[in-house]
Amino acid sequence: MERPKEMTFLHTAVEEVDFFSENRLRNTVARAADGDDALDHSNSRVNIGLNLLTTNSGDGWKGVEEKEKPSDEIILQGELNRLSDENRQLRSMLDQVTENYSALYSQLLQVMQHQGVPENRIEERKEKKSEMAAPTTISAKQLMDPGRISMRETNEQHYRTSDADKQLPTLSNSIDERGAIAFTKRPISHDDGPSDGASPSWGSNMNQKQNQERIPDQMLEYPCRKARVSVRARSDAPMISDGCQWRKYGQKMAKGNPCPRAYFRCTMAIGCPVRKQVQRCADDKTILITTYEGNHNHPLPPAATTMAKTTSAAATMLLSGSTTSKDSLVTSPFCNPFSPYTSTMATLSASAPFPTITLDLTQPPTAPLHQSQHFPLSMCLPPRHPGSSSTQFAQLQRQPSVLAETVTAAIASDPNFTAALAVAISSIMAAPRTGNTAGNSGSPPRTQSCTTFSTN
DNA sequence: CGATTTTGACCAGCGC
C-alpha cells in the first residue's frame, strides 16, 4: 500500500528548500567577506582549494603531462608556473585563514581562561553522572553505538585515512573542523580502539595535536557535554537542505505540538554522531525548527561546511559561555537589546538537559528590510541551577552595538541562512566579551518569542 | 536489491 510521502509535516508535496545550496553559498560568502574575515575567507578559500585540488590531482593533470607533445612544453611550463603561483597564493591564503582562526580561537580561550573553571560545572557533572561518565565508560546512547562503531571501525578508519585525507588534505585545516574539534573530542575511542567513531581524528594529525595542546582543560574535561543549535526558519518544505545527507531514524509526537518531531542522523560518514531534530512550530506551522546536535566527524561538502561551521561555532560559544554561567536564564534578547523587535527566546522545557542556542531566522514577510535589521539569536540553557544569578550568559547577550550591526548586516545582506549564521556566530565569538554586565541582566522580556524544542 | 522510511516497542530520565 502506497503511503504519501512527507505527510507528517505537510499534506502537500513541497520541495525541499535549499537554503544552503552551493551557488548561493558562493555568492553569499563573497558578499559577506567584508563582514568577517576568518570565517568567510575560509569559506571562499576552501572552495578554491577544492578546485585546485581537482586541477592538480588525479588522472587529468597527469594525463596532460604525459600526453602533451614536446613542442607544447613551453606552454605547459608556463601553465605549470601559473598553477604553481596560484597554488602558492592559495597556500598563503590558507595560512592566513589558519592564523585568523587561531586568533579567533585564542580569543575564545582567553575568555574561558579568564573565567576559570566554574564550580557549577563540577556540580553539574556530578548531577549528570550518566552523561558525564568517565571517559572509558561513556554511555553508548549518548554518543553513537559503540557496538556499531566497533563493528564498522575498519571501514570508518579507511574512510578517514584514505578518502578523507586524500581527497581533502587542505580541508583538514579548515575552520569548521578545527573549530569543532574542541567539543567533538570525546572519549568513546578508548574502548573501541584507535578508530573511534567520534574522535576528532578527522582533522589533520598535526592540527589535531596542536588543537589538543591549545584546548584548555575545562574543555577537555567535559568532552561529552552536549550543546544544541536550534535554527528556526520559515519554510514550507518538510526539511531544510543543509548540504548533509540525513537518514530518518524516528518520529515522535511531542507533547504540546500537533506536529510530529522527526529525528535524523547524518549518513555522510559511518558513525557520524551528528543528529538533528526537525519539527514545526506549534504556534506557527510555517516555522520549521531544526535542532542540530553533535559535530561531524568527516569532511563536509562546501554546502554543508557553513552549516557545520555555524553550529559548531554556536555550540562552542554556548558551551564556553553557558558552562561558566550560574544562570538559569531562559529568556533573553541577544544581539540588539535596543530594538523592540529583537526576538527573545523563550520557552525552555524544564526537562531540557542540554544547553541550546536558538538561531531565530524567522522574519515576517511584510517588512523584510526592517526586520532584517534584527537578528534574533537566542540561547537556551537548561534551568538546572535555580536561584543562580545571571553572569556569563548575560555577557553573551550584550555584545557591543557594533557587533549587533555586523551580525544584522550580515543577515540583511545575505539570503543564505547558513552563511549569514556563520558570519553572525563568528562575529559573536570574535567579539570581546567585555565587562561585567550583571547590571543589565534585568532586561525586560520582549514580546516576540520563540520556542526551542530542546527537550529530551 | 540496497537504501530509506515508517512505526511500534523499548529504555532512561524525571516528576509525583
Next chain:
DNA sequence: GCGCTGGTCAAAATCG
C-alpha cells in the same frame, strides 16, 4: 513505584 515523555532501536514496508 508508577506513569509520562523524549529519544532510540529495529523489523517491516517502501522506494528508486
